[in-house]
Amino acid sequence: MTTPSLDTARAVLEELVGAGMRHLVVAPGSRSAPLAYAAAAAHAAGALEVHVRVDERGAAFTALGIARATGRPAGVVTTSGTAVGNLLPAVMEADHGEVPLVVLSADRPPELRGTGANQTTRQPGIFGEHVRAAVDLLPENDDVPARLAAPLAALAGRGPGGPRPAGPVQLNVALREPLHPAPEDGAALAGRARRLAARTATAPDPGPRAVAAGPVAAPSPAAGQARSVVVAGDGAGPAAARFAEACGLPLFAEPSSNARSGPQAVGAYRLLLEAPLGRRIERVLLAGRPTLSRPVAALLARADVATAAVQPGPVAWYDPGRRRERVLGSWAEAAAFTGRGAPGWAAAWREAGAAADGAVARLLAAEPPGRPTGPAVAAALWEACRQDGSVLVAGSSNPVRDLDLAARPGPASPLVVANRGLAGIDGTVATAAGVALGAGRPVRALVGDLTFLHDASSLLLGAGEREPDLQVLVLNDGGGGIFATLEHGALGEQQEYRDVVERFFGTPHEARLDALCAGYGVPHRRVGSLPELAAALAGPVRGRSVLEVRVDRRELRALHARIRAAVAAPAH
Secondary structure, X not given: OOOXXXXXXXXXXXHXXXXXXXXXXXXXXXXXXXXXXXXXXXXXXXXXXXXXXXXHHHHHHHHHHHHHHHOOOEEEEEOOOHHHHOOHHHHHHHHHHOOOEXXXXXXXXXXXXOOOOOOOOOOOOOOHHHOOEEEEEXXXXXXXXXXHHHHHHHHOOOOOOOOOOOOOEEEEEEOOOOOOOOOOXXXXXHHHHHHHHHHHOOOOOOOXXXXXXXXXXXXXXXXXXXXXXXEEOEOOOHHHHHHHHHHOOOEEEOHHHOOOEOOOEOOOHHHOOOOHHHHOOOEEEEEOEOOOOHHHHHHHHOXXXXXXXXXXXXXXXXXXXXXOOEEEOOHHHHHHHHOEEOOOHHHHHHHHHHHHHHHHHHHHHOOOOOOOOHHHHHHHHHHHHHHHOOEEEEOOOHHHHHHHXXXXXXXXXXXXXXXXXXXXXXXHHHHHHHHHHHHOOOEEEEEEHHHHHHOXXXXXXXXXXXXXXXXXXXXXXXXOHHHHHOHHHHHHOOOOOHHHHHHHHHOOOOOOHHHHHHHHOOOEEXXXXXXXXXXXXXXXXXXXXXXXXXXXXXXXXXXXXXXXXXXXXXXX
């Protein structure tokens, strides 16, 4: 017989494993010790794979990456106090990104709350509306399955009102001392864990959520013809590509849509939307969530364009009634809305897209050999992932936009994962590591230097922890390059604002990434040219490593102006 706190911890983990959770990330702490001991027993029995991380924020993003890669719930365990607050960024991303993240926050029992007891704060409800459900599991709540029924249903996208978006839940577990097992408790914990492993050994695997796709219906013969296009935003899935092909429509697919493949996909589409061809668009079907492009946002807002969104189920990224698109519940309805492509419509876009892609590729190839650019690096990484089957994790800010600009569609595209729920730069290294651990596949991550520095602590790996196969490619421009492409960049060219823009938006630094990686024991290699990069990407991804490519932030605005000019002539 084990202690009450161990019984509670074991019961909670049993319910979560029964609900499909197979990975748990644990951050060390005293109040959460019963959960750690129960997790260790489940790990030893093969019922659960447990990962240990010293930083709670990194632990949460690691669990987020695992959940994204597997489609299953993944959990994170923390002790009480500020440790719980460090989970908020990942919880917010999971909320808007519809990721089944389980927060197991250990807490003090009721008699210690509000007394000034060490590491005690108001944890129940701390995440507010960013979780689908929250439960305060007190020591007196001895019926753990009944208490967890509603949160686990919410985790899976079920509720009393019908289907709802999947997303994070908080299980706040109050634990009384003793928090450690007695010597005789080990056998009982191990026995229960072995029985749990036997029960779950044959549970079906739902597969990667990022590549899930529903059935696609082509328009009926009675459907009309129109100058329609399909915009595939984050998470649209391969169904969007199949729909565009079935209907003969141009496809504008963001990298993390996982629809950027097939004969209808247009590469540098955002450069063509202001050209005469773009102004002829009559209808837009939206699949997934568009997050990257101002030209796409402008297209969706055009008064002369009819818009609709295909959403077979509820989504979390906007409130009903807050967007203008008409919501369609099936691909059959979508086909009735778009109709078939007008004669020559898709061919015109294919021709324009090929010309734009060629113009971009020629311009990037003409850059000085010793001065790589972000789009050229992104294109090289895209092709490397396409060739060897590694997953591509795209960092926010410029990297994912470089991919959107320069990644050329083909018969197949690599699996792309990105935190586009809120598009923050935090936790990207940890997310990529989680994707590698969850998918069991090599991962290459494309990030900026500030993104890397923001999450460098996630390079830390304890002795004995399973090492992800993760290669992080850092575009190091010594600051925040994306602002050069926005209005701030134009202001920065004026003497009056040059220093202000550089200090507050450029945020220059002189951090040495090689020394930082050496401190964490992670191999680092600086790449000075595109041929060097091709050689570095040719090898397999084994363990953790960092490739650093220096790019010039001062030339970024001029580079994008040259790209637009190179595409403008053939586009018109």
